[in-house]
Amino acid sequence: MSYERPNIQAMHGYSSGEQPDSTDVIKLNTNENPYPPGPAVVAALAGLRAESLRRYPPPTALALRRALASLHAVDPDNVIVTNGGDELLRLLLATFVAPEEAVATASPSYSLYDVLAAAHGCRMLHYPLNADWSLPRELAARLNADKVKLCFVVNPHAPSGTLVPAASLQALATDFHGVLVIDEAYVDFVDPELQHDCLPLVRQRDNVLTLRTLSKGYSLAGLRMAYGIGPRGLIDPIQYKTKDSYNTDYIAQQLALAAVGDQPYARSTWQRVRQSRAELRTALAARGLPSPPSQSNFLLASVPARWSAEALYEGLKAAGVLVRYFKQPGLQDKLRISVGTPEENQRLLRSLDALLH
Amino acid sequence: MSYERPNIQAMHGYSSGEQPDSTDVIKLNTNENPYPPGPAVVAALAGLRAESLRRYPPPTALALRRALASLHAVDPDNVIVTNGGDELLRLLLATFVAPEEAVATASPSYSLYDVLAAAHGCRMLHYPLNADWSLPRELAARLNADKVKLCFVVNPHAPSGTLVPAASLQALATDFHGVLVIDEAYVDFVDPELQHDCLPLVRQRDNVLTLRTLSKGYSLAGLRMAYGIGPRGLIDPIQYKTKDSYNTDYIAQQLALAAVGDQPYARSTWQRVRQSRAELRTALAARGLPSPPSQSNFLLASVPARWSAEALYEGLKAAGVLVRYFKQPGLQDKLRISVGTPEENQRLLRSLDALLH
Numbered sequence: 118m119s120y121e122r123p124n125i126q127a128m129h130g131y132s133s134g135e136q137p138d139s140t141d142v143i144k145l146n147t148n149e150n151p152y153p154p155g156p157a158v159v160a161a162l163a164g165l166r167a168e169s170l171r172r173y174p175p176p177t178a179l180a181l182r183r184a185l186a187s188l189h190a191v192d193p194d195n196v197i198v199t200n201g202g203d204e205l206l207r208l209l210l211a212t213f214v215a216p217e218e219a220v221a222t223a224s225p226s227y228s229l230y231d232v233l234a235a236a237h238g239c240r241m242l243h244y245p246l247n248a249d250w251s252l253p254r255e256l257a258a259r260l261n262a263d264k265v266k267l268c269f270v271v272n273p274h275a276p277s278g279t280l281v282p283a284a285s286l287q288a289l290a291t292d293f294h295g296v297l298v299i300d301e302a303y304v305d306f307v308d309p310e311l312q313h314d315c316l317p318l319v320r321q322r323d324n325v326l327t328l329r330t331l332s333k334g335y336s337l338a339g340l341r342m343a344y345g346i347g348p349r350g351l352i353d354p355i356q357y358k359t360k361d362s363y364n365t366d367y368i369a370q371q372l373a374l375a376a377v378g379d380q381p382y383a384r385s386t387w388q389r390v391r392q393s394r395a396e397l398r399t400a401l402a403a404r405g406l407p408s409p410p411s412q413s414n415f416l417l418a419s420v421p422a423r424w425s426a427e428a429l430y431e432g433l434k435a436a437g438v439l440v441r442y443f444k445q446p447g448l449q450d451k452l453r454i455s456v457g458t459p460e461e462n463q464r465l466l467r468s469l470d471a472l473l474h
Numbered sequence: 475m476s477y478e479r480p481n482i483q484a485m486h487g488y489s490s491g492e493q494p495d496s497t498d499v500i501k502l503n504t505n506e507n508p509y510p511p512g513p514a515v516v517a518a519l520a521g522l523r524a525e526s527l528r529r530y531p532p533p534t535a536l537a538l539r540r541a542l543a544s545l546h547a548v549d550p551d552n553v554i555v556t557n558g559g560d561e562l563l564r565l566l567l568a569t570f571v572a573p574e575e576a577v578a579t580a581s582p583s584y585s586l587y588d589v590l591a592a593a594h595g596c597r598m599l600h601y602p603l604n605a606d607w608s609l610p611r612e613l614a615a616r617l618n619a620d621k622v623k624l625c626f627v628v629n630p631h632a633p634s635g636t637l638v639p640a641a642s643l644q645a646l647a648t649d650f651h652g653v654l655v656i657d658e659a660y661v662d663f664v665d666p667e668l669q670h671d672c673l674p675l676v677r678q679r680d681n682v683l684t685l686r687t688l689s690k691g692y693s694l695a696g697l698r699m700a701y702g703i704g705p706r707g708l709i710d711p712i713q714y715k716t717k718d719s720y721n722t723d724y725i726a727q728q729l730a731l732a733a734v735g736d737q738p739y740a741r742s743t744w745q746r747v748r749q750s751r752a753e754l755r756t757a758l759a760a761r762g763l764p765s766p767p768s769q770s771n772f773l774l775a776s777v778p779a780r781w782s783a784e785a786l787y788e789g790l791k792a793a794g795v796l797v798r799y800f801k802q803p804g805l806q807d808k809l810r811i812s813v814g815t816p817e818e819n820q821r822l823l824r825s826l827d828a829l830l831h
Contacts, residue, residue, distance in 0.1 A: 120623075120653050120681065121711050122572045130714040136530055144529070153525040162524050168510040170696035170729070172501070173493055173689075200557055203718040211593065215479045216573055229719070236568065236716050266477075296477050324477065332530075339527035339724035354478050357487040359593050361560040362586070367696035368725050372527070 128235035131228065134441050143464050145455040146439040148275075148303070148415050150336040152389065152458070154372075155382030158337070161375035165368060174367035177356055181374050185344055188377060189316055197352050198373075200364050202302055202330040202343040203229060205355075209267060209326070210237045212359045213296050213351075218266040223252055225276065225447050227300065230269050250279040250409055257292030268293060271300040272315075273307060276443065276453045278411025280307060283315050290318060290325045296351065299327040302343075303413035305334030305387050306394075311412070319346055326351045333414060335376040335383055341365075342373040390414050394456045400466055401454075404473060415455045417448075426450050429472060436468040485592035488585065491798050500821050502812040503796040505632075505660070505772050507693040509746065509815070511729075512739030515694070518732035522725060531724035534713055538731050542701055545734060546673055551706055554713050555730075557721050559659055559687040559700040560586060562712075566624060566683070567594045569716045570653050570708075575623040580609055582633065582804050584657065587626050607636040607766055614649030625650060628657040629672075630664060633800065633810045635768025637664060640672050647675060647682045653708065656684040659700075660770035662691030662744050663751075668769070673703065680705045690771060692733040692740050698722075699730040747771050751813045757823055758811075761830060772812045774805075783807050786829060793825040 119126060134147040178198040186193040199205040210233055214220055221242040222230050234241035242263055244253045252270070253259070260268055270289070273280045290297045299315050307313045319325050326347030332338040342365065345352065376383065398408055398416055406418040420426040430442035430452060441453040454465065476483060491504040535555040543550040556562040563586065571577055573595040579587050581600040591598035599620055601610045609627070610616070617625055627646070630637045647654045656672055664670045676682050683704030689695040699722065702709065733740065755765055755773055763775040777783040787799035787809060798810040811822065 118680070119707060120570045122570060125569050125711050125715055128715055131719050133530070133533065133719050136533070147530060149529050153528050158527070159524045162522060165519060167516045167519050167729075170515070171510050171693045172506050173490070173504060173695045174698070176490065176493065200723075201718060201720055203720070207718060212482050213477045213479060215595075232715075238572075323475070336528045338530045338720075341531070341720055341723040350476060354482050358482055358485055358589075361558060361564060362488050362490055363558060363560070363695075363698055366557075366698040366723070366726055369723055372524075 122238070124235060124238040128232070131232040135439055137439070141437060143438045143457065143461045145457050145461065145465060146441040148333055148455045149338050150333055150386055150390070150414065151456065151461060152336055152386040154336045154376060155379050157375040157379035157382065158372050161372050165371060169367055173363055174365065174370060176363050178365050178370045181370050181377070184374055184377050188380070189346060191316070191320065191346055194349055195346055195352055197345045197356050197360070198365055198370070199343050199345065199360065201332065201341040202300070202328050204360070204364065205328050205343055205345050206230070206269070206298070206300070207233050208355045208359050209296070209298055210234065210239065212354050214239050214266045219263060220267045220269070221260055221263070221265040222269045223256065225443075225445065226269065227271050227275050250274055250277040252281055252285055252289065257289050261292070261294050265295050267296040267298060269298045269300055271302065273303045273411070273413040275303065275413070276415070276441070276448065277409050277417045278303075278413035278415055279409050280311070280313060280412040283313060283318060286315060287318050290322050293324070295324065297325045299325065301327050302330045303333060304329065305383070306390055306414045307412040308391060313412075316346065319348070323348045323350050331373055331376060334387065336386065337373070337376060340369050340372060342369050390456050393459055393462055396459075397454070397456055397462045400462075404466070404469060415453055418452050418454055420450050420452060422450070424473070426452050429469070432472040433465070433468055436471070438465050438468045440465075479595070481592060481595040485589070488589040492796055494796070498794060500795045500814065500818045502814050502818065502822060503798040505690060505812045506695050507690055507743055507747070507771065508813065508818060509693055509743040511693045511733060512736050514732040514736035514739065515729050518729050522728060526724055530720055531722065531727060533720050535722050535727045538727050538734070541731055541734050545737070546703060548673070548677065548703055552703055552709055554702045554709050554717070555722055555727070556700050556702065556717065558689065558698040559657070559685050561717070561721065562685050562700055562702050563587070563626070563655070563657070564590050565712045565716050566653070566655055567591065567596065569711050571596050571623045576620060577624045577626070578617055578620070578622040579626045580613065582800075582802065583626065584628050584632050607631055607634040609638055609642055609646065614646050618649070618651050622652050624653040624655060626655045626657055628659065630660045630768070630770040632660065632770070633772070633798070633805065634766050634774045635660075635770040635772055636766050637668070637670060637769040640670060640675060643672060644675050647679050650681070652681065654682045656682065658684050659687045660690060661686065662740070663747055663771045664769040665748060676703055676705070680707050683708045688730055688733060691744065693743065694729070694733055697726050697729055699726050747813050750816055750819055753816075754811070754813055754819045757819075761823075761826060772810055775809050775811055777807050777809060779807070781830070783809050786826070789829040790822070790825055793828070795822050795825045797822075
């Protein structure tokens, strides 16, 4: 017999991009930073002592929260550190959404939201994005009419890479009666000239929380460290009630502290990614694969009707270049391509040329 | 306004033992192993490269699962690796218990079970243990009558340290209609002469899962690594549906692999703890503080009525020795004391002598 809850039995798990063991593969499918962690992380790793692992770690990662609070000009009580962004997303449902309530997103979006809602046993509503990937009109009114308790907006958007201006999110947060979660997993790659900043909104309102991760911006996907910034009404119940008591480990806390402390290195990787993003976008467009303007570390390239996106994905994979293909409505004619190093991007383009000609 | 779910708003978070920053304190309050991780962990830590952190970690820790499977003579598919034991306990509720259902434990027990049930929003039933800490009579029949979906049994028991024989758990599992979780956080410290082994039960039945942790037996509380062993019907839905996609990080997986691979070192620490446990138990009894026979790395010492356990706890704390005091029915006249190194145990006894005389 099965002991699973009915909603668990009925659901499908999250399928992540392939993670091959081989180091020969050009991996442009899961949006990792193409540059390694910087010298501060290398030094912190070298300075670790195994003996420190004998005792439990600081339960709320206070030293790291202080550093993050200082970086973002908020109070440490407005920061929660989690074991990757996935944990924070799950905890938001666990803390604020009862199983009979509804959560929502503007779709297409990060498919994990659906998986988390299914596992939690709550309803998931989808509001289609406009053709230019901007937020649907009257979104707040529709969320309120549907009694949505919590809404996820990933910004920059995944998988398109486009950016919703802070003013639009401000309007949404003001009118929406529930909790607005701004998933800023890719925000580090936004062009600084845009002066994009959602933190004033977080400081102002009681219903907005923003998620950041060290996986992409700080080249630490293997370490599982992310954080949320929000008002205490949203942070406290997660920090002191629903998160696992010791949710992040000692080493991860130490290395994250080192990474966050070296802003010049992190910023240099973001700048290099932005430069490569512009070059790659132009090169793809020249080959007939246009993409919307991306403020993230990936591009969503449209494949013209005379080719098949799925066949291109398979062809690239056979050539040792992994990109992401989503077999779902609205995305079936597209490929999501993470921005790699200039050398990786060149190899992608050469492999594409071989397939297209 | 509060956005919390009503059950979250009503609940209290878990209170763990104090984790002082000071290294002067003799810390016998949270059951850490008194000996540091061994040379294999030291070597693995020294061999880590920061560059490995750029990519996502293996999502189900396959290499570690293979090593654990080999250690316990099960298949890797029968093993799930989690971010500490807390995560596995929470996932068991999330996967198998609907909010309207009930979970249970024989009490007193690990207080986190209550916190997890409150956060999940399900009912928690308590069946008092017998005076000698053995399981209540007719427990399976009572669980079935109360339609309990999942029952936690911590064995060796916390906070008494006593051991329920595998045969009693076999009888319970056979008669109980729900999922039996045997929380073996402290099982590494059981005297090998007892030949205690619940794995035959796990291999035989579809409703039994056992939890192990590297926090105590392998001196890695700071690393947050634990695992479950169970039938695929219980493991698979957690592994592929309800756990966070990348729930343990790359470094934790590597160091855990090293720790598990060096059984002789780990066993040597268990043997030293058992030796000290016997000596400390005798010494405490000689001072009028008897404790039940412990198969764990702690003792639950009874404080005679002419003294106050709480006052002794406070007095020890003022002397720089932390032990655990539980202000709850059945435990108010007791202190839970982790077994330290011989030097730490001597300092505890000297401080006790100063307070008692």
